[in-house]
Amino acid sequence: MAMYQSTNRLAGLAIATLLLVVVYSAYSNPIDRDTAEQKDSVVDRERQVEQRQRELSDLRRELSLLKNASNTRAYPEVKIRNEFDRKRILITGGAGFVGSHLVDVLMRDGHEVTVVDNFFTGRRKNVEHWIGHPHFELVMHDVVEPYMMECDEIYHLASPASPPHYMYNPVKTIKTNTVGTMNMLGLAKRTGARVLLASTSEVYGNPTVCLKAMQSIAFAITVPLRRRCPYVHPQPETYFGNVNPDGPRACYDEGKRIAETMCYAYSKQSGVEVRVARIFNTFGPRMHIGDGRVVSNFIIQALQDQAITVYGEGLQTRSFQYVSDLVAGLIALMNSDFDEPVNLGNPDEYTMIDFAKHIKEITGSSSEIIHKPATQDDPQKRKPDISRARQVLKWEPKVSVLDGLKRTIEYFRHELSAPTTRDENKHSHGVGGPYGNTIELPYINDEKKP
Ligand SMILES: O=c1ccn([C@@H]2O[C@H](COP(=O)(O)OP(=O)(O)O[C@H]3OC[C@@H](O)[C@H](O)[C@H]3O)[C@@H](O)[C@H]2O)c(=O)[nH]1
Numbered sequence: 001m002a003m004y005q006s007t008n009r010l011a012g013l014a015i016a017t018l019l020l021v022v023v024y025s026a027y028s029n030p031i032d033r034d035t036a037e038q039k040d041s042v043v044d045r046e047r048q049v050e051q052r053q054r055e056l057s058d059l060r061r062e063l064s065l066l067k068n069a070s071n072t073r074a075y076p077e078v079k080i081r082n083e084f085d086r087k088r089i090l091i092t093g094g095a096g097f098v099g100s101h102l103v104d105v106l107m108r109d110g111h112e113v114t115v116v117d118n119f120f121t122g123r124r125k126n127v128e129h130w131i132g133h134p135h136f137e138l139v140m141h142d143v144v145e146p147y148m149m150e151c152d153e154i155y156h157l158a159s160p161a162s163p164p165h166y167m168y169n170p171v172k173t174i175k176t177n178t179v180g181t182m183n184m185l186g187l188a189k190r191t192g193a194r195v196l197l198a199s200t201s202e203v204y205g206n207p208t209v210c211l212k213a214m215q216s217i218a219f220a221i222t223v224p225l226r227r228r229c230p231y232v233h234p235q236p237e238t239y240f241g242n243v244n245p246d247g248p249r250a251c252y253d254e255g256k257r258i259a260e261t262m263c264y265a266y267s268k269q270s271g272v273e274v275r276v277a278r279i280f281n282t283f284g285p286r287m288h289i290g291d292g293r294v295v296s297n298f299i300i301q302a303l304q305d306q307a308i309t310v311y312g313e314g315l316q317t318r319s320f321q322y323v324s325d326l327v328a329g330l331i332a333l334m335n336s337d338f339d340e341p342v343n344l345g346n347p348d349e350y351t352m353i354d355f356a357k358h359i360k361e362i363t364g365s366s367s368e369i370i371h372k373p374a375t376q377d378d379p380q381k382r383k384p385d386i387s388r389a390r391q392v393l394k395w396e397p398k399v400s401v402l403d404g405l406k407r408t409i410e411y412f413r414h415e416l417s418a419p420t421t422r423d424e425n426k427h428s429h430g431v432g433g434p435y436g437n438t439i440e441l442p443y444i445n446d447e448k449k450p
Pocket residue numbers: 161162163199200201202279280281282292293294295297298309310311312316318352375378379
């Protein structure tokens with residue numbers, strides 16, 4: 001009987017357990033199933049997202065290839081050179097007015113060009129037509145800091161060149177021309193590159209004959225022949241110059257003089273190959289509207305029928321060369337075997353008053369010509385003696401001043417018609433640097449001065 005009862009109890013327990021299992025599975029399985037389905041759908045979504053991402057990156061790659069292809073078509077044509085012929089060329093200040101024209105010629109000639117520029121007066125716009133080209137690199141860098149790269153040639157142009165710009169921050173101008181030049185010469189020493197220094201006619205200062213020479217017998221004899229002109233005129237490379245070391249122009253004039261000295265010290269002591277170009281007044285397209293030098297000032301004033309400002313009486317002279325002639329001269333000098341300084345300029349000489357009249361005439365302007373006070377230490381005579389360049393480089397200017405001016409006037413006409421923010425600077429004196437900023441300079445000598 002007891003046995004029968006316990007069997008019944010066991011059977012009851014088994015049935016109850018079975019019922020529990022059935023009920024549990026009836027209610028619990030759908031929940032698990034839902035969770036599993038949800039997991040599957042998340043995985044699916046993840047796969048879809050990955051797929052879309054792959055498609056997107058394929059599209060991006062395609063787009064960039066298309067862009068590159070269209071860019072390639074837009075580049076100016078370049079000469080094809082093999083690895084032995086193609087030089088790696090560094091141009092400091094290569095985004096500036098002269099530098100960018102040099103970039104164009106060297107790029108078209110099939111070389112690899114790296115431009116280093118701090119954009120103080122240089123502009124990306126001047127070289128943007130090369131950006132993305134496999135032979136071209138634009139690096140924002142200040143030459144006052146060392147720069148390392150492998151190269152065969154260095155054109156060292158970095159420095160503000162317009163008087164209002166180099167006087168804007170004289171200490172920086174000195175550093176650029178001293179420390180900057182030392183850095184480039186150091187780089188040349190390490191890489192074996194040849195360096196061309198863009199020096200200047202300003203190393204001659206105001207080219208008067210010194211008093212000692214005036215007292216000499218030789219001078220007394222030659223005075224009548226020189227029609228009693230106390231100037232060394234035109235200036236040959238052998239003239240040592242007459243620079244005021246403490247004046248407002250000294251940061252540039254003396255900066256370039258010591259830069260030349262450094263070149264020859266590195267050449268003598270370390271065997272660095274150097275070339276020194278003494279560049280006379282140069283003009284052409286890509287001069288900035290706020291450049292502040294005489295050619296751009298006169299043209300802009302004439303085109304806007306504003307007064308043309310002649311500093312002083314206007315009897316001081318300058319000789320102007322067109323930028324393409326300068327670039328040809330720089331390249332000829334770099335490729336020559338000649339390591340002494342060489343003047344590069346056009347001997348076509350004007351007094352500033354005549355030059356103002358000339359610009360007024362060519363532009364057909366109704367501007368009046370006015371006089372402003374003379375600027376301190378302004379060289380009174382300047383004209384290059386280019387016998388050396390003719391002899392050793394077989395170089396001489398090809399573009400007449402008139403032709404060059406016509407091209408430059410067209411360029412400025414176009415610049416002035418472009419949308420501008422010049423209204424913001426309407427109180428400026430027409431000089432900028434950094435561009436767009438108003439500079440108060442003793443050099444400008446405006447009537448606001450006490
Ligand atoms: O609006 C102006 C600007 C300038 N000038 C005069 O024009 C002459 C030329 O002056 P710029 O400012 O063009 O240039 P500078 O000749 O004084 O210096 C230049 O020399 C050669 C290069 O190395 C440099 O580009 C620059 O330093 C100066 O006599 C100056 O007083 C004017 O009469 N009116």
